[in-house]
Amino acid sequence: xxxxxxxxxxxxxxxxxxxxxxxxxxxxxxxxxxxxxxxxxxxxxxxxxxxxxxxxxxxxxxxxxxxxxxxxxxxxxxxxxxxxxxxxxxxxxxxxxxxxxxxxxxxxxxxxxxxxxxxxxxxxxxxxxxxxxxxxxxxxxxxxxxxxxxxxxxxxxxxxxxxxxxxxxxxxxxxxxxxxxxxxxxxxxxxxxxxxxxxxxxxxxxxxxxxxxxxxxxxxxxxxxxxxxxxxxxxxxxxxxxxxxxxxxxxxxxxxxxxxxxxxxxxxxxxxxxxxxxxxxxxxxxxxxxxxxxxxxxxxxxxxxxxxxxxxxxxxxxxxxxxxxxxxxxxxxxxxxxxxxxxxxxxxxxxxxxxxxxxxxxxxxxxxxxxxxxxxxxxxxxxxxxxxxxxxxxxxxxxxxxxxxxxxxxxxxxxxxxxxxxxxxxxxxxxxxxxxxxxxxxxxxxxxxxxxxxx
Numbered sequence: 537x538x539x540x541x542x543x544x545x546x547x548x549x550x551x552x553x554x555x556x557x558x559x560x561x562x563x564x565x566x567x568x569x570x571x572x573x574x575x576x577x578x579x580x581x582x583x584x585x586x587x588x589x590x591x592x593x594x595x596x597x598x599x600x601x602x603x604x605x606x607x608x609x610x611x612x613x614x615x616x617x618x619x620x621x622x623x624x625x626x627x628x629x630x631x632x633x634x635x636x637x638x639x640x641x642x643x644x645x646x647x648x649x650x651x652x653x654x655x656x657x658x659x660x661x662x663x664x665x666x667x668x669x670x671x672x673x674x675x676x677x678x679x680x681x682x683x684x685x686x687x688x689x690x691x692x693x694x695x696x697x698x699x700x701x702x703x704x705x706x707x708x709x710x711x712x713x714x715x716x717x718x719x720x721x722x723x724x725x726x727x728x729x730x731x732x733x734x735x736x737x738x739x740x741x742x743x744x745x746x747x748x749x750x751x752x753x754x755x756x757x758x759x760x761x762x763x764x765x766x767x768x769x770x771x772x773x774x775x776x777x778x779x780x781x782x783x784x785x786x787x788x789x790x791x792x793x794x795x796x797x798x799x800x801x802x803x804x805x806x807x808x809x810x811x812x813x814x815x816x817x818x819x820x821x822x823x824x825x826x827x828x829x830x831x832x833x834x835x836x837x838x839x840x841x842x843x844x845x846x847x848x849x850x851x852x853x854x855x856x857x858x859x860x861x862x863x864x865x866x867x868x869x870x871x872x873x874x875x876x877x878x879x880x881x882x883x884x885x886x887x888x889x890x891x892x893x894x895x896x897x898x899x900x901x902x903x904x905x906x907x908x909x910x911x912x913x914x915x916x917x918x919x920x921x922x923x924x925x926x927x928x929x930x931x932x933x934x935x936x937x938x939x940x941x942x943x944x945x946x947x948x949x950x951x952x953x954x955x956x957x958x959x960x961x962x963x964x965x966x967x968x969x970x971x972x973x974x975x976x977x978x979x980x981x982x983x984x985x986x987x988x989x990x991x
Contacts, residue, residue: 866929
């Protein structure tokens with residue numbers, strides 16, 4: 537059915553109705569303090585409201601010293617194992633590890649050699665879309681946002697699954713592992729369709745290789761010549777590991793718990809999580825970091841001049857440059873104060889790639905902003921906790937050095953995080969027996985009904 541161009545436009549009538557909605561829906565900010573409501577379900581220090589229990593991962597930002605809680609360097613544990621140790625062990629053994637980490641998160645233990653081989657074989661067998669799916673779904677009406685494409689593809693998988701509504705644990709596990717295997721294909725193929733139909737570029741649909749890791753396959757099916765260096769693939773694998781999971785309280789994982797608790801199907805739960813991750817306050821932040829640095833490089837003639845860089849950062853906070861939002865993107869985290877352990881790890885590998893790609897000057901600029909940013913923010917803002925760079929700060933730079941298209945930055949996050957979502961969906965199904973339903977305090981004034989002719 538044909539729709540005119542103005543069908544999706546905001547008309548004056550809609551603007552008027554929007555103003556009415558806004559005027560009658562705004563809540564007095566003082567009421568949040570009056571009723572001790574923790575906005576965003578967290579307090580001023582960033583600590584979240586305790587809403588559940590999990591064994592899947594632990595985010596540590598403080599420690600008890602002399603009976604008092606104090607901020608500390610951040611730590612991240614997957615099933616009780618420090619992520620630093622996981623990455624260090626995989627690097628020492630010169631192995632790809634994302635699949636191993638997915639196994640750990642979902643099944644609660646590291647696989648032995650036989651279990652890992654069987655798991656990789658299972659994922660390889662699942663890494664195949666239904667007949668006609670690429671032609672009939674991905675190629676039809678390609679979206680300009682790959683997260684939208686990914687969510688639509690996940691929801692459409694429901695129609696191909698004879699047991700789509702089955703909520704037994706084995707069935708939900710089967711669906712989750714299939715999505716874990718298919719996310720790279722759904723994301724990259726969606727991007728290729730977008731480039732072909734919106735930018736008239738050649739269409740590449742490479743078939744994934746069963747003997748390649750997830751990281752290798754992403755580069756293999758994305759690039760026209762399917763080529764990549766060992767370092768590129770290894771660092772992409774590390775990025776997937778660091779993005780795979782981050783506690784039950786992050787927005788998209790909490791969404792997975794909430795939607796799963798209703799008893800709905802796997803495809804609906806994961807599509808909801810994708811919708812959450814798409815938001816620029818969650819998975820889309822690394823795009824903003826790259827765009828901010830591009831603007832910074834264009835407006836600073838000497839990237840090593842601390843005074844000029846500091847001046848630009850101050851103008852960012854004063855809403856004078858870039859997007860006028862008053863933010864230094866990639867700085868700060870809801871939980872971490874002193875450091876984000878993922879960013880610390882990422883920085884080490886990004887520096888190696890920067891040397892290989894002759895981008896060392898840019899890396900030094902990132903390092904300078906990392907050092908100056910917290911100092912400037914603390915001078916300009918009222919702070920309740922420390923500020924440090926988060927993983928988004930370096931991940932966008934890493935993706936740009938790999939020549940990965942910006943449209944795939946958020947889908948790459950989803951390709952990794954599906955491992956954590958799957959684990960949390962299993963955990964919610966196994967342990968929860970109630971639908972998640974937090975309370976909201978009604979603060980509207982009660983009034984009577986007025987007949988239509990008297991309004």
